[in-house]
Amino acid sequence: MKILKTLEKYMEDPSLELVASGHRACQGCAEVLALRMAFKVLGKNTIVAMATGCMEIISTPLPITCWRLPWIHVAFENTAAVASGIESAIRILMAKGKIDKKWINVVGVAGDGGTSDIGLQALSGALERGHRLIYICLDNEAYMNTGVQRSSSTPYGASTTTSPPGKKSIGQSTWKKDMPKIAVAHNIPYVATACPSYPFDLFNKLKKAKEKDGPSYIHILSVCPTGWRIPSEMAIEYGRLAVRCGMFPLYEVEDGVYKMTFKPDTLIPVEEYIKGQGRFRHLTEKEIKEIQQRVNSEWEKLNKLCEITKP
Amino acid sequence: MKRKGIEVSKAIAEAAKLARVEVVSAYPITPQTHIVEHLAELVANGELEAVYLNVESEHSALSACVGAAATGARTFTSTSAQGLELMHEILFITSSLRLPVVMVLVNRALSAPLSIWCDHSDVMAARDCGWIMLFCENGQEAVDSLIMAYRIAEDKRVLLPVIVNVDGFTLSHVIEPIEFPEQDEVDRFLPPYEALFKLDPERPVTFGAYGMPEIYTEAKYAQEMALVSSKKVIKEVMEEFGKRFGREYKVVETYNMENSKVAFVSCGSINENIKTAIDLLKKDGLDVGLISLRLFRPFPSEEFLESLKNVKRLIVVERSMPQGATNTPIFNEICALIFTRKLDLTVENYIAGLGGRDVLPQEFLELVVNPPEKDHGREYKVLGVRG
Structure with missing residues (x-):
C-alpha cells in the first residue's frame, strides 16, 4: 500500500511534472524517463545545470523549453563547474540575506560522455570541493546525440559507429569505466546506481541524495533503443535484464558503506541481456563467455565491498 | 580618498x-x-x-x-x-x-x-x-x-x-x-x-x-x-x-594631439614609454601625438576618427604577431576605417614588446625620425628581431 501511495504521489501529481511532455526524445527513450522520475523526487526548489547532449537537445529548442525548473546549459564538459558556481552563489546570497534561506537542490546532469570522458575533471573538482549538489549521470553507454560513438562507458564488445566490429575488431575493446567507484574515491556522502526500470529504487536514492549535506553522485543506466538497436517498447525490459544479469548492479555507497539495494537470488546469464541487442549481435559464444566471467568477478568484488564496509 | x-x-x-x-x-x-x-x-x-x-x-x-x-x-x-x-x-x-x-x-x-x-x-x-x-x-x-x-x-x-x-x-x-x-x-x-x-x-x-x-x-x-x-x-x-x-576616462585617450601631424596608436602600459618619447621629441620642437585605445571592444570607431584631428601619419605599435594575417589586429581595424571613410593617411605597422621584451622610449623616437623598412615581403616591421 505504501508503495502504491508513493507511485500515485510521484506519477500522478501533475505539479510534479517538472520536465514537461512535448519534448523531442526518441520513442522508448529511458533517459528522459529517468530525468522525469528524478525531478519528481527533487521537486520545485531545484536548479538544473545540464551538459550538452540528448536531454539538452530534446528539451530546449529556442524559444521553446520543456523545463518548469530554472535550467541552464553552458557546454559539454563543465556541468559540474557550472553547478559549483550556482551552489556558491546560493550560499553567499543567502548569507548576505539577498535571497530567502530555504533548501534549494542544485543538480548537475550529464550523459556518460559528459561525465566519464570530457566532464571528468570538472566533476572531480566539484566532488572534491564538497559542494552541496547532486550530480546525475544519465548513462546510455555511448555518444548517442552525435550518432552512437563509443565513450569510456560503452560496454566491452559493443558495436558503435567508432568502435565497429570487423576482421580485426571485436567492437568496443575496453571494459566499461567504473564511474561510481571513481565518485566513491572522492569520499563524498552518497553514491548510488539506479535505473528507471526500478522506479522505487530510483526514487529512494534521489530522496537520500537530496538530504545529504554534500555532493552526491547518482549513476543512472538509461536504456537507449536507438543506440542499442532494440525495439523501443523493450527499453524497460532491457533495464531489468541489465540489473538481473549483474552487468549493472543496483547499489549505493553511503558514507563509504556499500549496500546492494536490489539483490537477485540468482543472476540470469548475461547472454539473456546481450542476445537481443543489435549492438552485441556480432559477439561469439567465446566472447559472451568472456563477458560473463568479467561480470561474475565484478559482482563478487562488489559483494565483498558490501561485506567489508558493513559497519 | x-x-x-x-x-x-x-x-x-x-x-x-x-x-x-x-x-x-x-x-x-x-x-x-x-x-x-x-x-x-x-x-x-x-x-x-x-x-x-x-x-x-x-x-x-x-x-x-x-x-x-x-x-x-x-x-x-x-x-x-x-x-x-x-x-x-x-x-x-x-x-x-x-x-x-x-x-x-x-x-x-x-x-x-x-x-x-x-x-x-x-x-x-x-x-x-x-x-x-x-x-x-x-x-x-x-x-x-x-x-x-x-x-x-x-x-x-x-x-x-x-x-x-x-x-x-x-x-x-x-x-x-x-x-x-x-x-x-x-x-x-x-x-x-x-x-x-x-x-x-x-x-x-x-x-x-x-x-x-x-x-x-x-x-x-x-x-x-x-x-x-x-x-x-x-x-x-x-x-x-x-x-x-575626479579621474575622468575616455574610451580613446589622446596625448599631445593638438598640433601633431604624426601620431602613435597603441594600448596598455607601453604607452607610458611612448609618452616619454613624445616629450623628448617635443623638446626638440617636434609634435607627435598618441592615440591610446582604452576601449578595444566594442571598437570605438567614431572616437578614434575624432581623435585623428590633423594627423597624416599613424604609427601603430602592437604586442602580438599577425599569425599569418596581413597585419596586426588593431592595425587592420584602423585601416578598414580609413579605407571606408576615404581618409588620406599613411599607416605604419610595428610589432614590438613580444614575450616581455622591453621597448624603450628611444626606440619609439627612432620610429618617428628614422622609420625602418618593412620586413621583406610583409606589410609590417617586427622591431629589434635578430635574423
Whole structure:
C-alpha cells in the first residue's frame, strides 16, 4: 500500500511534472524517463545545470523549453563547474540575506560522455570541493546525440559507429569505466546506481541524495533503443535484464558503506541481456563467455565491498 | 580618498573588494597569481564577504562564474595567456548568455615557447569573443577600470562580460601610489547586482537553449547590437566616474594631439614609454601625438576618427604577431576605417614588446625620425628581431 501511495504521489501529481511532455526524445527513450522520475523526487526548489547532449537537445529548442525548473546549459564538459558556481552563489546570497534561506537542490546532469570522458575533471573538482549538489549521470553507454560513438562507458564488445566490429575488431575493446567507484574515491556522502526500470529504487536514492549535506553522485543506466538497436517498447525490459544479469548492479555507497539495494537470488546469464541487442549481435559464444566471467568477478568484488564496509 | 603605495595586483584585489564581489573563481597562473592570492586572503580574514572557489582549471573557473552570475551573484575571475585559451570556449558562451562576469586579464605571451612575460597575444587571440575589453596604462587605471567594469557589465542596457587588460609584470607586479575611493562612495556608484533574469525556483527560466537556423542569426544580431550599443553606456559610466572620483576616462585617450601631424596608436602600459618619447621629441620642437585605445571592444570607431584631428601619419605599435594575417589586429581595424571613410593617411605597422621584451622610449623616437623598412615581403616591421 505504501508503495502504491508513493507511485500515485510521484506519477500522478501533475505539479510534479517538472520536465514537461512535448519534448523531442526518441520513442522508448529511458533517459528522459529517468530525468522525469528524478525531478519528481527533487521537486520545485531545484536548479538544473545540464551538459550538452540528448536531454539538452530534446528539451530546449529556442524559444521553446520543456523545463518548469530554472535550467541552464553552458557546454559539454563543465556541468559540474557550472553547478559549483550556482551552489556558491546560493550560499553567499543567502548569507548576505539577498535571497530567502530555504533548501534549494542544485543538480548537475550529464550523459556518460559528459561525465566519464570530457566532464571528468570538472566533476572531480566539484566532488572534491564538497559542494552541496547532486550530480546525475544519465548513462546510455555511448555518444548517442552525435550518432552512437563509443565513450569510456560503452560496454566491452559493443558495436558503435567508432568502435565497429570487423576482421580485426571485436567492437568496443575496453571494459566499461567504473564511474561510481571513481565518485566513491572522492569520499563524498552518497553514491548510488539506479535505473528507471526500478522506479522505487530510483526514487529512494534521489530522496537520500537530496538530504545529504554534500555532493552526491547518482549513476543512472538509461536504456537507449536507438543506440542499442532494440525495439523501443523493450527499453524497460532491457533495464531489468541489465540489473538481473549483474552487468549493472543496483547499489549505493553511503558514507563509504556499500549496500546492494536490489539483490537477485540468482543472476540470469548475461547472454539473456546481450542476445537481443543489435549492438552485441556480432559477439561469439567465446566472447559472451568472456563477458560473463568479467561480470561474475565484478559482482563478487562488489559483494565483498558490501561485506567489508558493513559497519 | 586614500592614497597608498601598493603592488598593482594587490590593488586590483582591493578594488574587487570595494566592488563587493560575491563569488571569486580562479585558477593560479603567473602573472595573475598575486591578485587571487590577495583575494583569497581577504575572504579568509573575513574582510570580503564572498565565496572563494578553488577550481581545478581555468575552464571551470569561468564556468563557475557563469553558473554564479546566472544565479544572481557578482562574480570575479582573473587569468593570463594559457588560462584564457583554456577558457576560450566559455568566453563566447558567457557573452552570449549575457552574463556580467568581470575578468582581469593579466596579459602574458602565449606558449610556445613558454613565456610568462607580457605581450597581447592572449587577448588578441580572444578578441572576437563578444566581451567588452578595456586596456590600462597604469595601476590607478586598473583599479578604476575594475570598479567601472561592474557598473558597465551590470547595466540593464548592456548585460555583457568585461575583460580589464593589465600588462603582466610591467604593470601587475610594480608598486605604485594608488588612490582608493572610500567604500561608501563606491557603494553609491555601484549598487548591488540585481539580475534581470536569474536561476530562481520562484520564477523558472531556461538559459542556454539551442538555436535552429530560423533563429540563430536573430539571436546573434541582438547580441551584436547590445555590444555595439554598450559604448554609449561605457562613456556615461566613465563620465560619471570622473565626476564622482575626479579621474575622468575616455574610451580613446589622446596625448599631445593638438598640433601633431604624426601620431602613435597603441594600448596598455607601453604607452607610458611612448609618452616619454613624445616629450623628448617635443623638446626638440617636434609634435607627435598618441592615440591610446582604452576601449578595444566594442571598437570605438567614431572616437578614434575624432581623435585623428590633423594627423597624416599613424604609427601603430602592437604586442602580438599577425599569425599569418596581413597585419596586426588593431592595425587592420584602423585601416578598414580609413579605407571606408576615404581618409588620406599613411599607416605604419610595428610589432614590438613580444614575450616581455622591453621597448624603450628611444626606440619609439627612432620610429618617428628614422622609420625602418618593412620586413621583406610583409606589410609590417617586427622591431629589434635578430635574423
